[in-house]
Amino acid sequence: MSVGAARLGPSPRGDKIRGTGFYVVLLVCVSVGFVLLGALLIDVIRKGVGYLDPVLFTEPNSTNPEKAGAGPAILGTIYMMFLLLVMVVPLGVGTAIYLEEYANRERWYNRLLEINIQNLAAVPSIVYGILGLAFLVRGLGLGRVLLAGALILTLLVLPTVIVASREAIRAVPDSIRQGAYALGATQWQVVARQVLPAAIPGIATGSILALARAIGETAPLLLVGALTYVVVNPTLLGSFTALPVQIYQWITRPQDEFRLLAAAGIMVLLAILLTMNAFAIWLRNRYQRRW
Amino acid sequence: MAAHDTTVGAKPVPLRLRAEKRRWGEVVVKGALALCAMVSVATTLGIVIALLEPSIEFFREVSVVDFFSGDRWAPLFTPASFGVQPLLAGTLLVTFWACFVALPLGLGAAIYLSEYARPRVRRIIKPALEVLAGIPTVVFGFFALTFFTPLLQDIGVEVNTFNVLSAGLVMGVMLLPIVASISEDAMSAVPQELRDGAYGLGATRLQVSTRIVVPAAVSGIVASYVLAISRAIGETMIVLIAAGGLAQITADPREQAQTMTAFIGATGLGDVPTGSIEYKTIFAVGLTLFVITFAMNIISIRLVRKFREVYE
Numbered sequence: 001m002s003v004g005a006a007r008l009g010p011s012p013r014g015d016k017i018r019g020t021g022f023y024v025v026l027l028v029c030v031s032v033g034f035v036l037l038g039a040l041l042i043d044v045i046r047k048g049v050g051y052l053d054p055v056l057f058t059e060p061n062s063t064n065p066e067k068a069g070a071g072p073a074i075l076g077t078i079y080m081m082f083l084l085l086v087m088v089v090p091l092g093v094g095t096a097i098y099l100e101e102y103a104n105r106e107r108w109y110n111r112l113l114e115i116n117i118q119n120l121a122a123v124p125s126i127v128y129g130i131l132g133l134a135f136l137v138r139g140l141g142l143g144r145v146l147l148a149g150a151l152i153l154t155l156l157v158l159p160t161v162i163v164a165s166r167e168a169i170r171a172v173p174d175s176i177r178q179g180a181y182a183l184g185a186t187q188w189q190v191v192a193r194q195v196l197p198a199a200i201p202g203i204a205t206g207s208i209l210a211l212a213r214a215i216g217e218t219a220p221l222l223l224v225g226a227l228t229y230v231v232v233n234p235t236l237l238g239s240f241t242a243l244p245v246q247i248y249q250w251i252t253r254p255q256d257e258f259r260l261l262a263a264a265g266i267m268v269l270l271a272i273l274l275t276m277n278a279f280a281i282w283l284r285n286r287y288q289r290r291w
Numbered sequence: 292m293a294a295h296d297t298t299v300g301a302k303p304v305p306l307r308l309r310a311e312k313r314r315w316g317e318v319v320v321k322g323a324l325a326l327c328a329m330v331s332v333a334t335t336l337g338i339v340i341a342l343l344e345p346s347i348e349f350f351r352e353v354s355v356v357d358f359f360s361g362d363r364w365a366p367l368f369t370p371a372s373f374g375v376q377p378l379l380a381g382t383l384l385v386t387f388w389a390c391f392v393a394l395p396l397g398l399g400a401a402i403y404l405s406e407y408a409r410p411r412v413r414r415i416i417k418p419a420l421e422v423l424a425g426i427p428t429v430v431f432g433f434f435a436l437t438f439f440t441p442l443l444q445d446i447g448v449e450v451n452t453f454n455v456l457s458a459g460l461v462m463g464v465m466l467l468p469i470v471a472s473i474s475e476d477a478m479s480a481v482p483q484e485l486r487d488g489a490y491g492l493g494a495t496r497l498q499v500s501t502r503i504v505v506p507a508a509v510s511g512i513v514a515s516y517v518l519a520i521s522r523a524i525g526e527t528m529i530v531l532i533a534a535g536g537l538a539q540i541t542a543d544p545r546e547q548a549q550t551m552t553a554f555i556g557a558t559g560l561g562d563v564p565t566g567s568i569e570y571k572t573i574f575a576v577g578l579t580l581f582v583i584t585f586a587m588n589i590i591s592i593r594l595v596r597k598f599r600e601v602y603e
Binding site for chain 2: 015018019022023025026027028029030032033034036037039040043044047090091094095097098099102103113116117118119120122123124125126127128129130131133134135155158159162186187188212213215216217218219222223244247248251252259262263266269270273277281
């Protein structure tokens with residue numbers, strides 16, 4: 001009886017050498033990412049710790065690195081976070097509910113909707129910036145304002161929130177819905193009083209992670225006019241900047257001190273992101289229901 | 292609801308199982324939710340219109356042939372030259388070096404996580420990879436410019452201050468978690484019976500990983516590759532910061548080069564007058580970029596569907 005094409009005959013020592021060699025190669029593959037991550041964090045901390053002081057948080061940008069700070073930028077990022085929360089979560093959850101509970105999958109327009117969302121997730125972030133530039137800044141005449149930046153970031157992370165919300169809604173077992181229908185509930189009552197409350201932990205986790213991604217985006221904001229030299233605190237319809245953009249501007253300055261200042265800004269940004277991610281994971285672990 | 296008349300001998304009245312009258316609240320709710328869903332459709336339409344309109348105007352002034360066949364990109368010079376090939380070459384070169392790192396190393400990491408790692412190790416490494424993936428690109432750009440480039444120079448590689456190699460390699464490490472994560476999901480989906488059968492025949496772990504698991508998971512792995520390539524093409528900040536702003540056709544990664552995304556970023560930052568030809572270049576290059584990534588997304592979906600293994 002032939003054993004087929006695989007040469008599985010015994011060659012113990014050759015196998016052992018190849019096996020160990022392969023294992024080492026795999027370990028290298030895994031470590032490269034972490035070695036770089038470690039180098040990055042150590043480098044950023046070493047460069048930035050000297051500039052980590054109250055000036056960084058309160059003062060606006062300046063041509064003098066000793067006096068420059070990221071106050072308006074940090075405020076801009078925080079304002080945008082709240083705007084995003086208010087805009088993207090209802091839109092994303094609403095779309096997810098529609099797709100999961102109301103849409104008839106057989107219909108062509110619903111299938112198109114799903115494909116559309118998939119495609120939007122693959123569009124480069126700078127194209128969203130172009131969209132913002134064309135429609136919001138110049139088209140609607142909004143100008144280079146905070147609201148435009150927030151709107152564009154909303155559209156950018158909307159697919160992520162939709163996908164996360166759909167997963168959370170899908171995880172709710174059908175028996176819950178059937179039970180509610182059997183008791184005479186309408187479709188909206190089932191969704192609003194049974195499905196949604198059960199899916200909230202998953203939705204919340206997904207939304208926070210999406211928000212964290214949006215906070216770190218720079219490219220679309222560059223096009224929508226997060227001016228890199230802003231000295232006044234941002235308002236909804238005024239010129240604005242955000243922390244990643246401020247960091248970028250500092251990196252491009254010729255003086256070396258600005259590079260160190262950028263590292264300090266990066267530390268603040270990473271701290272914000274780390275807090276958000278940790279919070280999201282804590283939420284998931286604490287409130288996740290196992291059906 | 293119409294009830295049965297339960298008197299013995301009475302004729303059964305047919306049960307009407309439909310609600311008596313429409314609940315208009317439900318219709319309103321469904322409409323509102325559908326409206327939410329329309330936002331995504333509006334976004335796509337908006338992107339297409341935003342890109343097409345100025346591009347059409349652009350291509351009235353610059354012929355499409357000149358755009359794609361010209362090898363000099365100098366829109367702000369006089370006389371201006373609008374050959375997009377340097378930008379395409381820049382994007383291609385950076386993407387190559389990014390994939391040179393991300394594709395093999397990502398697959399290796401996935402194989403390790405899926406076939407070799409103990410559960411405790413997995414529980415540490417998977418979240419750590421998520422952390423790597425969550426770092427903003429501007430931070431990677433900073434790292435490439437201020438740490439990696441000097442490092443390369445220190446070990447003797449003569450790179451320009453702005454160079455493609457630094458940006459490409461760092462971008463590759465940024466993309467590694469994506470490849471690893473998706474490939475590992477694909478490999479986890481391979482049923483254990485396939486592995487056990489091979490082990491039962493006396494295969495080594497190396498043989499099982501490379502001859503059984505990877506071929507079975509190839510559709511997911513290819514999907515992760517295409518996604519990584521797509522992300523590399525569309526990535527802006529790392530190249531904007533570390534790869535330079537000189538649009539030139541070169542195959543030498545130690546030189547600087549400008550990618551499509553870096554050009555759009557750099558031009559969008561400046562104050563170009565609305566309606567000018569320079570303003571329209573943003574959209575023409577943006578359209579090219581969008582079409583390329585869109586095509587890759589379609590290819591990815593097709594490939595995944597073609598090679599997907601269906602298990603019992």
